Amino acid sequence: MSGTTRGPRPxxxxxxxxxxxxxxxxxxxxxxxxxxxxVEPECTSPAGDHRENLxxxxxxxxxxxxxxxxxxxxxxxxxxxxxxxRNDLVRMLHIWTSASAAMSAGQTAQxxxxxxxxxxxxxxxxxxxxxxxxxxxxxxxxxxxxxxxYGLAAHRPRALVDLPSFNGDQLIETRTGxxxxxxxxxxxxxxxxxxxxxxxxxxxGVTRLRWAQTGFIxxxxxxxxxxxxxxxxxxxxxxxxxxxxxxEQFVWVGDEGPDWLRGGSYVVFRxxxxxxxxxxxxxxxxxxxxxxxxxxxxxxxxRRNEFDPLxxxxxxxxxxxVIPESAHVRLAAPVSNDGAQIFRRPYSYxxxxxxxxxxxxxxxxxxxxxxxxxxxxxxxDPRTGFIKIxxxxxxxxxxxxxxxxxxxxxxxxxxxxxxxxFVGQRLIETx
Amino acid sequence: MSGTTRGPRPxxxxxxxxxxxxxxxxxxxxxxxxxxxxVEPECTSPAGDHRENLxxxxxxxxxxxxxxxxxxxxxxxxxxxxxxxRNDLVRMLHIWTSASAAMSAGQTAQxxxxxxxxxxxxxxxxxxxxxxxxxxxxxxxxxxxxxxxYGLAAHRPRALVDLPSFNGDQLIETRTGxxxxxxxxxxxxxxxxxxxxxxxxxxxGVTRLRWAQTGFIxxxxxxxxxxxxxxxxxxxxxxxxxxxxxxEQFVWVGDEGPDWLRGGSYVVFRxxxxxxxxxxxxxxxxxxxxxxxxxxxxxxxxRRNEFDPLxxxxxxxxxxxVIPESAHVRLAAPVSNDGAQIFRRPYSYxxxxxxxxxxxxxxxxxxxxxxxxxxxxxxxDPRTGFIKIxxxxxxxxxxxxxxxxxxxxxxxxxxxxxxxxFVGQRLIETx
Numbered sequence: 048m049s050g051t052t053r054g055p056r057p058x059x060x061x062x063x064x065x066x067x068x069x070x071x072x073x074x075x076x077x078x079x080x081x082x083x084x085x086v087e088p089e090c091t092s093p094a095g096d097h098r099e100n101l102x103x104x105x106x107x108x109x110x111x112x113x114x115x116x117x118x119x120x121x122x123x124x125x126x127x128x129x130x131x132x133r134n135d136l137v138r139m140l141h142i143w144t145s146a147s148a149a150m151s152a153g154q155t156a157q158x159x160x161x162x163x164x165x166x167x168x169x170x171x172x173x174x175x176x177x178x179x180x181x182x183x184x185x186x187x188x189x190x191x192x193x194x195x196x197y198g199l200a201a202h203r204p205r206a207l208v209d210l211p212s213f214n215g216d217q218l219i220e221t222r223t224g225x226x227x228x229x230x231x232x233x234x235x236x237x238x239x240x241x242x243x244x245x246x247x248x249x250x251x252g253v254t255r256l257r258w259a260q261t262g263f264i265x266x267x268x269x270x271x272x273x274x275x276x277x278x279x280x281x282x283x284x285x286x287x288x289x290x291x292x293x294x295e296q297f298v299w300v301g302d303e304g305p306d307w308l309r310g311g312s313y314v315v316f317r318x319x320x321x322x323x324x325x326x327x328x329x330x331x332x333x334x335x336x337x338x339x340x341x342x343x344x345x346x347x348x349x350r351r352n353e354f355d356p357l358x359x360x361x362x363x364x365x366x367x368x369v370i371p372e373s374a375h376v377r378l379a380a381p382v383s384n385d386g387a388q389i390f391r392r393p394y395s396y397x398x399x400x401x402x403x404x405x406x407x408x409x410x411x412x413x414x415x416x417x418x419x420x421x422x423x424x425x426x427x428d429p430r431t432g433f434i435k436i437x438x439x440x441x442x443x444x445x446x447x448x449x450x451x452x453x454x455x456x457x458x459x460x461x462x463x464x465x466x467x468x469f470v471g472q473r474l475i476e477t478x
Numbered sequence: 479m480s481g482t483t484r485g486p487r488p489x490x491x492x493x494x495x496x497x498x499x500x501x502x503x504x505x506x507x508x509x510x511x512x513x514x515x516x517v518e519p520e521c522t523s524p525a526g527d528h529r530e531n532l533x534x535x536x537x538x539x540x541x542x543x544x545x546x547x548x549x550x551x552x553x554x555x556x557x558x559x560x561x562x563x564r565n566d567l568v569r570m571l572h573i574w575t576s577a578s579a580a581m582s583a584g585q586t587a588q589x590x591x592x593x594x595x596x597x598x599x600x601x602x603x604x605x606x607x608x609x610x611x612x613x614x615x616x617x618x619x620x621x622x623x624x625x626x627x628y629g630l631a632a633h634r635p636r637a638l639v640d641l642p643s644f645n646g647d648q649l650i651e652t653r654t655g656x657x658x659x660x661x662x663x664x665x666x667x668x669x670x671x672x673x674x675x676x677x678x679x680x681x682x683g684v685t686r687l688r689w690a691q692t693g694f695i696x697x698x699x700x701x702x703x704x705x706x707x708x709x710x711x712x713x714x715x716x717x718x719x720x721x722x723x724x725x726e727q728f729v730w731v732g733d734e735g736p737d738w739l740r741g742g743s744y745v746v747f748r749x750x751x752x753x754x755x756x757x758x759x760x761x762x763x764x765x766x767x768x769x770x771x772x773x774x775x776x777x778x779x780x781r782r783n784e785f786d787p788l789x790x791x792x793x794x795x796x797x798x799x800v801i802p803e804s805a806h807v808r809l810a811a812p813v814s815n816d817g818a819q820i821f822r823r824p825y826s827y828x829x830x831x832x833x834x835x836x837x838x839x840x841x842x843x844x845x846x847x848x849x850x851x852x853x854x855x856x857x858x859d860p861r862t863g864f865i866k867i868x869x870x871x872x873x874x875x876x877x878x879x880x881x882x883x884x885x886x887x888x889x890x891x892x893x894x895x896x897x898x899x900f901v902g903q904r905l906i907e908t909x
Contacts, residue, residue, distance in 0.1 A: 099697060122828070167758055168709025168773055173696050221833055221845065237696040240707075240828055240849070248758050256845045259831040265604050265668040266530060276671075278599025327598055327679050342599055397553070397671055398829045400690040402652055414652065414687045418671070 099174040099234050105151040107463040108310050111179035113298065113392070113425050114288040116269075118177050118232040121262040121394050121421070122239040123316065125225025125456055126247070126254040128188065131196045135253045137475055142249050144469040147180040147242070156245035167248070169241055176238040180231050180246075182470050183314050183458025187226035202477055204308055206300075206428045207459045210315075213441040215452065222318055222454025225257040230314070230423070236261065258454060260318055262394025262421040272345060272353065275420055276395050277326055277449075279338050280345035283353055284376070285391050297388045297432070298425050300462075307473035310462030312425040315389075315433040317455035318396065321419035325407060326449050337445040339374030347376065359383070373445045379436060389424040389432045396421040407448065419450065429457055530605040530665050536582040538894040539741050542610035544729065544823070544856050545719040547700075549608050549663040552693040552825050552852070553670040554747065556656025556887055557678070557685040559619065562627045566684045568906055573680050575900040578611040578673070587676035598679070600672055607669040611662050611677075613901050614745050614889025618657035633908055635739055637731075637859045638890045641746075644872040646883065653749055653885025656688040661745070661854070667692065689885060691749055693825025693852040703776060703784065706851055707826050708757055708880075710769050711776035714784055715807070716822050728819045728863070729856050731893075738904035741893030743856040746820075746864040748886035749827065752850035756838060757880050768876040770805030778807065790814070804876045810867060820855040820863045827852040838879065850881065860888055 103111050128136065146156040153175030157165035189195070189203035229246055233239040240261070247256055264273045272280040286293040295301065300308045326334070335341055335348060345353035349361055349369040359377055361369040370377050381388050398417040405411045426432030441447065461471050534542050559567065577587040584606030588596035620626070620634035660677055662670040671692070678687055695704045703711040717724040726732065731739045757765070766772055766779060776784035780792055780800040790808055792800040801808050812819050829848040836842045857863030872878065892902050 124831075166709075167707075167754070169696070169705045169707055171705065171709070171774060172698065172702065235697055236694045236828065237705075237707075237826070244754065244758070244847075256831050256847075258845070259847070261828050261830060263667045265600070266666055267603065271603060274600045274602065274668075276598075276600055276668075278597075278602070323598070323675065327675070343602060395668070397667065397692050399692060400555075400687050414689070416675075416687075416690070 099176045101177050102152055102175045103177045103179045105148040105180070105464070106466045108465075109299070109463040110181050110311065110460055111151070111463075112181035112230055112232050113312055113314075113460070114294060114390075115177070115179050115232070116288075117264055117273075117392060118179070118239075119234045119264055119266055120236040120239050121230060121232045121423075122236070122243050122259065123228065123230040123262070123421070123423075124243050124247070124259040125185070125257045125316075125458075126227045126229065126250075127257045128191075128196070128226045128254050130253040131194075133197045136197055137469075139250045139253045140471050140475070141469045143182075143246050144464060146245055146249055147470070150242045150245065151175065151178050151180065153178075156242075156249065167241065167244060170238055173235060173238055176233040176235040178231065178233040178238050178242055180229060180242055181314070181460060183228035183230075183460045184471065184474070185224060185226045185228065185456060185458050187224070191226065199474065202305060202307075202474060204305055204459055206304070206313060206430055207457065208430060208434070210429075210457050211434065211438070213437060213452070215441055215447055217451050217453055218455070219453050222258045224456050225458075227254060228314065228316070228456060228458040236263070260316075260396060260421050260454075261398075262396045264394055275393070276321060276323060276397075276418055277334070277338075278342055279334075279340060280353065281393060281420075282391055283340070283345050284357070284380070286388055288390070293388070294390070297427055298390045300427055303428075305474075305477070307461050307471065307477065308459055311460045312427065313429045313432070314458050314460055315422075315424050315426070315429060315455065316458075317420075317422040318453050319420040319422050320417065320451045320453050322405070322407075322449050322451075323416045323418060325405070336371050336374060337449075339370040339376035348374075357382075371445070373443050375440070375444050375446045378440050378444050384436050384439065387431055387435045389426045389436060392423045392425065394421045394423065395419070422455070425460075433457075530607045532608050533583055533606045534608045534610045536579040536611070536895070537897045539896075540730070540894040541612050541742065541891055542582070542894075543612035543661055543663050544743055544745075544891070545725060545821075546608070546610050546663070547719075548695055548704075548823060549610070549670075550665045550695055550697055551667040551670050552661060552663045552854075553667070553674050553690065554659065554661040554693070554852070554854075555674050555678070555690040556616070556688045556747075556889075557658045557660065557681075558688045559622075559627070559657045559685050561684045562625075564628045567628055568900075570681045570684045571902050571906070572900045574613075574677050575895060577676055577680055578901070581673045581676065582606065582609050582611065584609075587673075587680065598672065598675055601669055604666060604669055607664040607666040609662065609664040609669050609673055611660060611673055612745070612891060614659035614661075614891045615902065615905070616655065616657045616659065616887060616889050618655070622657065630905065633736060633738075633905060635736055635890055637735070637744060637861055638888065639861060639865070641860075641888050642865065642869070644868060644883070646872055646878055648882050648884055649886070650884050653689045655887050656889075658685060659745065659747070659887065659889040667694070691747075691827060691852050691885075692829075693827045693854075695825055706824070707752060707754060707828075707849055708765070708769075709773055710765075710771060711784065712824060712851075713822055714771070714776050715788070715811070717819055719821070724819070725821070728858055729821045731858055734859075736905075736908070738892050738902065738908065739890055742891045743858065744860045744863070745889050745891055746853075746855050746857070746860060746886065747889075748851075748853040749884050750851040750853050751848065751882045751884050753836070753838075753880050753882075754847045754849060756836070767802050767805060768880075770801040770807035779805075788813075802876070804874045806871070806875050806877045809871050809875050815867050815870065818862055818866045820857045820867060822853070822855045824854055825852045826850070853886070856891075864888075 149158045155166040190200045229243055231239040231242040272282050275281040298312050300311050346355050347357045363369050400414050401417045403415040464470055580589045586597040621631045660674055662673040664670040698704055703713050706712040729743050731742050770779055777786050778788050794800050831845050832848045834846040895901055
């Protein structure tokens with residue numbers, strides 16, 4: 048698990064000074080250009096939020112961004128590989144590795160090169176903001192349109208299946224799939240987007256953007272559970288990232304996986320639009336029965352405290368179950384799924400509003416929020432994780448009348464990167 | 479001008495406890511439901527950012543959100559009025575006023591009513607986050623489709639013109655215009671969206687959403703200029719919000735306007751998509767000549783420091799102007815516009831990526847960032863402000879090859895609301 052370290056003085060600020068001369072030289076500026084590139088040395092902590100000065104380590108036995116305490120923002124992209132040359136892929140992974148390490152440390156993507164030249168520059172002066180970059184490999188890396196482009200087809204893990212079509216799926220092709228995934232998480236949205244944008248720039252001609260999604264969570268105290276846009280706490284029954292045994296059991300790939308994937312995980316992304324206008328018209332008790340939890344406290348229905356155990360056998364005076372048969376928490380509970388668990392790390396998303404047609408009577412047309420949940424979960428094996436659990440939810444969950452899955456993907460996230468290695472090296476070099 | 483006050487302990491937290499009993503009662507819960515709604519009393523400052531506990535005053539001679547120090551996030555919506563009854567409009571403005579005051583103070587939209595019932599609830603436990611709500615009136619409030627729905631047609635201010643069609647406009651109808659505007663700004667995106675969502679909920683049947691846009695700026699030090707997604711500092715030559723004389727001259731409507739608009743302003747919104755992929759391929763010196771400023775320092779071309787004065791007459795050794803004829807800063811400068819100035823309060827936006835067709839050779843098709851600038855500016859008179867300045871920019875600005883205006887609107891923002899008043903009361907009661 049990655050531990051947060053307090054970094055030295057945010058490096059992007061120092062860097063600006065260090066390479067100012069280079070910047071001026073590269074730009075062919077007169078000598079005066081050197082001085083102009085300096086920033087005030089007495090910069091204060093940006094916005095007074097000390098967390099933003101923290102650095103999450105890039106190198107390690109695990110990739111960051113999985114059991115890292117959730118940052119406030121994400122920018123997640125799926126990319127398609129367009130070069131069929133294995134050397135291009137390897138070179139890209141090399142470059143991505145060094146750039147990711149640099150950006151995670153609060154530097155620009157190519158330290159030593161003038162930031163304004165090597166980098167789109169919008170993070171100059173910004174803190175590291177706990178940036179993490181988490182890479183995933185989609186099925187298309189191994190085989191695409193019947194072609195084994197990189198000689199990796201034999202190494203596609205069995206668990207990297209094609210996601211089945213779930214009940215109610217409304218997936219948009221241009222928001223779904225991808226050969227690679229890159230999830231940037233940071234405590235500033237500008238830092239997260241910047242990181243992915245530099246990786247895309249550094250790989251022009253080798254890969255290109257397929258889809259991208261921003262996300263956010265509210266800023267809350269360290270032991271609180273964030274609320275999603277439905278107003279409910281989301282993540283109460285998540286296995287704890289501090290429970291190493293649970294993480295081993297449910298998140299990290301073990302001996303059953305290939306060497307390059309050990310200590311890695313599988314990520315499932317789902318862009319879930321929520322019909323907030325519809326939800327907002329529902330009475331509180333209906334909302335609570337839909338989730339199976341009380342809204343304000345987050346406690347299971349009929350209980351007092353958020354972390355009280357789920358008693359799925361409890362019945363009310365009328366003999367009916369206190370937690371309805373099709374309540375979300377009942378269907379998602381491990382006990383309802385042969386013990387299956389996934390580690391959720393979801394964000395809300397908000398892409399504004401657009402014209403849409405309601406999915407419920409009286410089927411009105413109009414402008415509706417394009418907002419909801421950017422669902423992200425990690426698991427040791429998607430067949431016994433997301434696929435198993437969501438196959439049931441997709442059929443019976445009362446929530447389904449308010450949500451529509453419009454995109455996403457499944458990616459195998461390799462283990463962490465040791466200094467000197469590059470992302471995915473152990474996969475590439477097995478062949 | 480609104481001054482930031484340090485609020486008491488975030489009220490939404492206290493409120494949760496105060497109305498927990500109500501929540502349980504309204505939900506028809508057993509008595510145990512009361513206790514379950516309590517939150518831990520020892521909550522710490524969320525995320526360690528003390529700014530988020532600050533409250534911006536709602537009541538005052540000016541609306542908040544104009545010369546308020548920019549919050550990190552915005553959620554801005556335009557709405558269309560669908561009820562033709564004047565009483566509905568008045569009632570809505572009453573309700574919006576009390577809800578806005580409450581939410582700005584860190585409470586739920588209808589204090590005293592159980593939050594989970596009156597409110598979508600996703601801000602329970604969140605700090606006030608310096609929320610401001612800024613209201614604007616569009617032309618449609620006064621006259622729409624030839625109808626004077628509310629008896630206000632005679633009071634349409636002369637300066638509330640229909641925006642002309644500018645060179646290069648690519649406005650999408652569903653992203654443009656609106657009878658009313660509500661701009662929420664806050665240091666948490668969830669707080670900003672929540673506020674607008676509650677106002678929409680409270681006005682079902684009277685008004686409905688037309689378009690909505692999220693935006694963000696980086697978190698920086700108090701005396702730094704934020705960078706936009708092109709990597710340049712944006713706002714260096716803005717008139718200072720601390721310069722009361724400049725604000726009177728360029729921002730606040732004076733005696734030339736109707737009573738209800740005095741102390742108010744006009745806002746122009748423009749959703750400006752930036753072809754970041756194109757921009758990122760341009761050499762640094764070309765980018766700098768396009769803006770007329772150095773990228774890292776923000777100084778005018780040929781100068782050293784961000785706030786060095788623009789010398790538009792300076793010529794290089796070759797006799798050409800140091801700041802090109804069609805550089806953005808030259809065309810936007812007051813001296814190039816008969817002294818005209820506007821007060822910019824822009825946000826970046828990031829709606830992910832979508833399929834698009836390039837506007838430049840070789841006119842490729844593909845997935846491109848749907849990101850750019852959510853331009854927001856305030857002015858005393860749009861005819862001598864945005865319209866005057868942008869008419870020239872739209873024709874000659876070198877930036878135009880990278881940007882596309884896809885939506886927005888013009889709204890008259892009434893003066894501030896005194897306690898006991900409602901938003902727009904002085905307009906409504908003139909008739």
